[in-house]
Every structure is written in structure tokens, then in C-alpha cells.
Amino acid sequence: MKTENPYIPQLSLDCVIFGFHASQLKVLVLRFKNSDFFALPGGFIRQDEDLNEAAQRVLEERTGLTEVYLEQFYTFGQRERGEVRVQRKWAEVNNREVPEWLEKRFISVGFYALVDFTKLQLTADNFSDSCDWVDINALPSLMMDHHLMVSKALENLRLQLDQKWIVFNLLPEVFTIAELQKVYETILGKTLLRTNFQRKILSLEILERIEKKYTGKAHKAPYLYRFQKSVSEDKFF
Numbered sequence: 001m002k003t004e005n006p007y008i009p010q011l012s013l014d015c016v017i018f019g020f021h022a023s024q025l026k027v028l029v030l031r032f033k034n035s036d037f038f039a040l041p042g043g044f045i046r047q048d049e050d051l052n053e054a055a056q057r058v059l060e061e062r063t064g065l066t067e068v069y070l071e072q073f074y075t076f077g078q079r080e081r082g083e084v085r086v087q088r089k090w091a092e093v094n095n096r097e098v099p100e101w102l103e104k105r106f107i108s109v110g111f112y113a114l115v116d117f118t119k120l121q122l123t124a125d126n127f128s129d130s131c132d133w134v135d136i137n138a139l140p141s142l143m144m145d146h147h148l149m150v151s152k153a154l155e156n157l158r159l160q161l162d163q164k165w166i167v168f169n170l171l172p173e174v175f176t177i178a179e180l181q182k183v184y185e186t187i188l189g190k191t192l193l194r195t196n197f198q199r200k201i202l203s204l205e206i207l208e209r210i211e212k213k214y215t216g217k218a219h220k221a222p223y224l225y226r227f228q229k230s231v232s233e234d235k236f237f
Helices: 051-063 084-093 146-164 166-170 177-188 194-203
Strands: 007-021 024-032 042-046 071-076 107-116 128-135 207-212 223-227
Touching: 007 051, 007 146, 007 177, 024 051, 024 177, 042 051, 051 071, 051 107, 051 128, 071 146, 107 146, 107 166, 146 166, 146 177, 166 177, 177 194, 177 223
Parallel strands: 007 107
Antiparallel strands: 007 024, 007 042, 024 128, 071 107, 207 223
């Protein structure tokens, strides 16, 4: 009797987890056990679970990360997206068999998140030798179309900066405009004119000015800000 596949056939998900800290932007990358194959954290959707639940489960199983807000950003369905060669080689090295259903073409739903990589503890799963933060400008050769996934996710992240307030959890409760600008510049990959950035951010009316940051120096101390309560209640977890 043929055993029913516990996963939805030919459908997978992949997670682009961006890590930010101190003007560094990194991506979470796995290296498959006993191989030189690098990939994003990904997996399959069970027959009895929601897609978002599956994404959270897969991320926890592959990396140990929990309570990371994942945003769905794109669906990858190119005819040629598939790399049976990688599956077979990995299975051979690790003395495993590749199920027939796993050798077929898969459509993958992409999720992304932005987190402070210093606040998270990573744990590689049984299929991986490592689970590491890699600088976005120094990524290894990723399997399948995972480089495209990173590119698409970064494009979406940049477009969402002023709508989703994803940067909220990357900042302390109170911060200066300069600190906020540094986050924007790191994610956008370019330097912004200070006066223009300040004018733009303040015009959005999502910040509350509280007090000056006194440094004891002769020059004028910068103002401190925090997100207004209505914005902070919608922050990413």
C-alpha cells in the first residue's frame, strides 16, 4: 500500500532572514551536511497546516529561531527551478535515499524577515553542518535560485521601509535621527543626505520627540525620538 505524502506535493517555502547590527547587513545561510552546498532555510508544508505556520515551523527546525515575524514576499515558479543533482549527491554522501516526490519540480513561496543578529541564538538542524550569518556582499554560491530569492527579498525590504516599519525592533526605545538614518543607509546600500532624510522622516509624523541627548560637549546635542504609540503597536515581532 502506497504511503500518502505528508507534505503538499511540489510546494515548498524558503526564508530570507536579514540580520542587521552596527551598520552590517547579513543573510542567514545553511551549509548542508558533508557538502559544499549552501542554501537558505527552507522546507515543505504539511497537509494539515497553514502556510504561515509552516514557515515558522521550518525556520525553527532548520535554525532554532522562534518568534520571528515572517513576511511573504514572492512566489518562485520558474520551469527550470530544481536541482535534482544536488539532492542526489547529498543523499549519496550521507547514505540516504531521495524520495521520488522530492525529485520533481517545486514551486516555492518566499518569506523574509529583518532581525538584530546579535540577539538570536542559531542552531543548525540534522541536515546541516552550519547555520551562519553571512555578509550580504559576500554570499557563497547558493543552490537553485536562492540568489534570486535574496535579491527579490532585499528589493521588497527596501520598498517596505516606510510602510511596515520593519526597522522598529532594530533600534533602542529612544534613538536619534542619525541612528535611524544609519539603519536606512545600511539596508538601502547608499548614503543619504542628512537634511533630506530628516525632513522626510519627520513629515511622516510617526516619531515623537522627547528630549535632547546631552553629551557634555560644546556642540548642540541631538534630539531623541521614539516611535509614536500607534506605530509601536503595529511593530514586527
